[in-house]
Amino acid sequence: MSPHPPGFAGDPPPPGEGVKRTPHRIVLLAALALLAPTLAEARMDQARAIACPGAGRSWLVPFASAPFPYDGDVPGKGPFLDKRDGERRGHASPRGGVYWENPTYSDNRVLISVPKGFDPARPAVIVVYLHGNLATLEREVCRSQGVPRQVAASGLNAILLAPQLAVNALDSSAGRFWEAGGLRRFLDEAGAVLPALVGSGSHASLPVIVAAYSGGYLPAAFGLSVGGATDRIVGLLLLDALYGEVDRFAEIVAARRGRMAFVSAYSASSRVENARLRSLLAARGLDSGEGVPPKLGPGTVSFVPTPPATEHGTFLTRAFAPDPLKVLLGRFETYRIGRR
Numbered sequence: 001m002s003p004h005p006p007g008f009a010g011d012p013p014p015p016g017e018g019v020k021r022t023p024h025r026i027v028l029l030a031a032l033a034l035l036a037p038t039l040a041e042a043r044m045d046q047a048r049a050i051a052c053p054g055a056g057r058s059w060l061v062p063f064a065s066a067p068f069p070y071d072g073d074v075p076g077k078g079p080f081l082d083k084r085d086g087e088r089r090g091h092a093s094p095r096g097g098v099y100w101e102n103p104t105y106s107d108n109r110v111l112i113s114v115p116k117g118f119d120p121a122r123p124a125v126i127v128v129y130l131h132g133n134l135a136t137l138e139r140e141v142c143r144s145q146g147v148p149r150q151v152a153a154s155g156l157n158a159i160l161l162a163p164q165l166a167v168n169a170l171d172s173s174a175g176r177f178w179e180a181g182g183l184r185r186f187l188d189e190a191g192a193v194l195p196a197l198v199g200s201g202s203h204a205s206l207p208v209i210v211a212a213y214s215g216g217y218l219p220a221a222f223g224l225s226v227g228g229a230t231d232r233i234v235g236l237l238l239l240d241a242l243y244g245e246v247d248r249f250a251e252i253v254a255a256r257r258g259r260m261a262f263v264s265a266y267s268a269s270s271r272v273e274n275a276r277l278r279s280l281l282a283a284r285g286l287d288s289g290e291g292v293p294p295k296l297g298p299g300t301v302s303f304v305p306t307p308p309a310t311e312h313g314t315f316l317t318r319a320f321a322p323d324p325l326k327v328l329l330g331r332f333e334t335y336r337i338g339r340r
Helices: 023-034 036-045 137-144 147-153 182-198 214-226 246-255 268-283 324-329
Strands: 048-050 057-062 083-085 088-093 097-100 109-114 125-130 158-163 208-213 233-239 261-266 301-305
Touching (some): 057 137, 057 182, 109 182, 125 182, 125 214, 147 158, 147 324, 158 182, 208 324, 214 233, 214 246, 233 246, 233 324, 246 268
Parallel strands (some): 125 158, 125 208, 261 301
Antiparallel strands (some): 048 057, 057 109, 083 088, 088 097, 109 158
């Protein structure tokens, strides 16, 4: 019997270390880097302000480095767009069936949100949120899950970046986050775009907390292991998200020992995977606690079981506490608004 919650879907853990960049693509990326100001201006021309309940200012902004569209390979498998129907191209998801490139894999927008009182002159952090299956940025991330609201309520001097993954689909594909350096390029583009939204500051070098829910585990696993941004990661929060890549997550946490906080909160549906990860970390000499730590900082490793009645589908609003993302982010005291 599958440990996954009803309706959960994601590609089976792909082998390999990520999609490699060919030399001619590296040259192209270098050329694009020279055009960064122009590209950032173009992105802002297409940005759209949206109202997320309980949040500060929020926008939907297209990113060239967003996970999708994606025309590359699935690591160790072959082309991502592996289905054809005339001129249409699609991807065969193991649980969701065939999804077509348009509309499922063609949305390159990123939800950017900053709380009231954000001060770029003070210690700040970027929160990258990776949503689960059957989600859109406006319906789930902005409204029903209240991710911008939870970031604002946490008290952090934070910028939220939530890329659209597969649109409203039973699919956890990572897209460009499968590629070597994919997360770094995403953060670099954010560094070019953010000054126009939140004011000048060292956005290109801000520390990063990655938070993943449910099927967001796959882009999180590859983004952190091959994404080229390891030096900036100060936190990894898994919110009922450990449904695969357990060995890869063990390597990620072990590699950042003493430099990153790690918390995995889980329901019954991912209990087995969390027990295995805890065992793998212990074998690597990493002690872990249980429950929500009073503070989160470098070296914290903790697993947070939730009550038996906890439902996977509402985990983002009702888990070990109401609004669990808000609770966990609020424990990163180094980045609280008003702290110098």
